[in-house]
Amino acid sequence: MNLVIIGNGITGVTCALTVRQLRPDARITLISEESPYHISRPALMYAYMGHLRPQDLKPYGDWFWAENRLELVHATVTGLDTAQQQVELSTGLALPYDKLLVATGSVSRVHNWPGQDLAGVQGLYGLADLERMHRETHAVHQAVVVGGGLIGIELAEMLRSRGIAVTMLVRDAHYWGSVLPPEEAALVNRQLQAHGVTVQYGTELAEIIGDEAGRARAVRTSQGEEIPCQWVGLAIGVTPNIGLAQAAGLETDRGILVDEQLQTSQAHVFAAGDCAQHRQPGPEEVPIEQLWYTGRQQGETVAYAICGQPRPYQRGPWFNSAKFFQLEYQTYGRVPARLPAGIHSFYWQHPTEQHLLRINFQADAHGAVMGMNTMGIRQRHDVWDQWLRTATPITQVLSALGTANFDPEFFRRHEAAIVGEFARQFPQYPVAPPRRKGIFSFR
Numbered sequence: 001m002n003l004v005i006i007g008n009g010i011t012g013v014t015c016a017l018t019v020r021q022l023r024p025d026a027r028i029t030l031i032s033e034e035s036p037y038h039i040s041r042p043a044l045m046y047a048y049m050g051h052l053r054p055q056d057l058k059p060y061g062d063w064f065w066a067e068n069r070l071e072l073v074h075a076t077v078t079g080l081d082t083a084q085q086q087v088e089l090s091t092g093l094a095l096p097y098d099k100l101l102v103a104t105g106s107v108s109r110v111h112n113w114p115g116q117d118l119a120g121v122q123g124l125y126g127l128a129d130l131e132r133m134h135r136e137t138h139a140v141h142q143a144v145v146v147g148g149g150l151i152g153i154e155l156a157e158m159l160r161s162r163g164i165a166v167t168m169l170v171r172d173a174h175y176w177g178s179v180l181p182p183e184e185a186a187l188v189n190r191q192l193q194a195h196g197v198t199v200q201y202g203t204e205l206a207e208i209i210g211d212e213a214g215r216a217r218a219v220r221t222s223q224g225e226e227i228p229c230q231w232v233g234l235a236i237g238v239t240p241n242i243g244l245a246q247a248a249g250l251e252t253d254r255g256i257l258v259d260e261q262l263q264t265s266q267a268h269v270f271a272a273g274d275c276a277q278h279r280q281p282g283p284e285e286v287p288i289e290q291l292w293y294t295g296r297q298q299g300e301t302v303a304y305a306i307c308g309q310p311r312p313y314q315r316g317p318w319f320n321s322a323k324f325f326q327l328e329y330q331t332y333g334r335v336p337a338r339l340p341a342g343i344h345s346f347y348w349q350h351p352t353e354q355h356l357l358r359i360n361f362q363a364d365a366h367g368a369v370m371g372m373n374t375m376g377i378r379q380r381h382d383v384w385d386q387w388l389r390t391a392t393p394i395t396q397v398l399s400a401l402g403t404a405n406f407d408p409e410f411f412r413r414h415e416a417a418i419v420g421e422f423a424r425q426f427p428q429y430p431v432a433p434p435r436r437k438g439i440f441s442f443r
């Protein structure tokens with residue numbers, strides 16, 4: 001089998017490595033325009049901040065690819081010919097395939113703001129953006145970041161690490177309003193304040209104003225305010241990178257449409273990772289998943305389909321984690337920003353420190369847990385995954401909460417306070433005493 005993979009991100013590389021195990025005889029070629037070698041996108045910010053060297057962005061040594069007989073092509077794919085079963089490259093070459101995986105990831109979303117093409121205005125997605133940001137923030141004193149999601153706060157942290165004054169423009173009334181309930185957003189806001197970031201909520205970008213040299217010198221907001229700055233970061237989200245697939249006639253919507261084995265509308269052509277959109281997502285699942293671990297899971301699933309051993313894609317309970325400056329955040333299952341009908345939300349926050357736990361559960365006699373958020377406390381993925389998969393009652397979860405405590409050696413334990421607060425908020429759900437001695441002890 002001759003497998004060609006467009007994209008050497010986590011999805012493409014996981015597929016390549018899985019196919020190598022399943023089909024030792026396969027010829028596998030990975031094509032990428034970004035870099036010949038796979039890089040870790042979540043680690044980009046640490047290279048800018050000087051915590052990692054550029055070579056540390058590569059999870060595998062350069063010898064790894066030849067050792068696993070994976071051929072690397074550093075080029076842009078300019079066209080797909082699904083009738084001839086070949087991809088066309090910017091170098092003028094055409095590569096034939098038996099099976100093709102499109103794993104082209106996402107692109108930063110843009111909005112057509114006046115001035116967005118000025119020097120000193122950019123998003124953050126890949127290596128080219130990182131290099132440009134290195135160059136163009138060199139002599140910058142004031143920056144504006146547009147958008148209050150995960151990449152927006154990464155940009156703010158990167159800029160603050162170099163002492164650059166940062167103003168964030170956030171459209172919603174609170175930070176990441178589409179995802180976080182207000183209490184979680186308030187804790188993130190405290191981090192932003194503590195790290196010297198000025199945030200303007202309920203504010204949108206209207207235009208970016210340039211100087212005579214064609215470089216950003218200020219932004220104007222939806223309220224008509226002019227904020228001086230020499231650099232503008234655009235972080236209003238990402239969108240699936242589907243241009244190539246669209247031009248080749250693959251069925252697309254917001255992403256490249258795929259079935260449960262990640263097969264596209266064309267024979268022998270698969271799509272996975274950020275660029276793919278599930279035609280029929282399972283209950284509680286979203287059609288487009290733009291995360292590192294979902295890219296890995298989809299890369300594995302698609303490898304099995306490519307090798308003729310299909311198994312349906314099943315992500316399992318939703319999971320994500322991030323760090324907002326110093327504040328750790330984890331979310332498991334579903335915790336929407338606004339509480340849906342029929343769901344209770346138990347919420348505990350430490351009176352003085354930045355620790356928070358929210359557990360959503362069914363508002364019926366059984367009280368099955370639906371999802372949880374933590375900030376400043378780390379919980380064990382395997383334990384929560386199991387509780388969510390088995391619809392464990394909230395009372396049982398709380399009496400065993402200590403078993404989910406991640407690395408109790410290093411984290412203060414709050415279970416007693418949490419259970420006490422739960423009894424106050426939900427006396428109709430009595431919590432049994434802890435299963436293990438000492439689980440509720442404070443240190």
Ligand SMILES: Cc1cc2nc3c(=O)[nH]c(=O)nc-3n(C[C@H](O)[C@H](O)[C@H](O)COP(=O)(O)OP(=O)(O)OC[C@H]3O[C@@H](n4cnc5c(N)ncnc54)[C@H](O)[C@@H]3O)c2cc1C
Nearest residue numbers: 007009010011033034041042077104105273274290291292
């Ligand atoms: C700054 C940043 C931080 C992030 N942090 C986190 C995090 O902490 N946790 C988390 O879960 N997720 C994070 N994400 C999201 C996560 O990185 C993505 O979900 C994941 O990288 C998607 O993997 P992928 O393989 O599908 O696509 P990508 O990693 O985007 O790889 C796609 C590849 O396709 C190549 N390509 C595209 N078009 C062509 C073409 N025409 N020709 C040749 N090559 C092409 C590109 O060069 C690219 O290398 C972050 C994303 C960003 C941008």
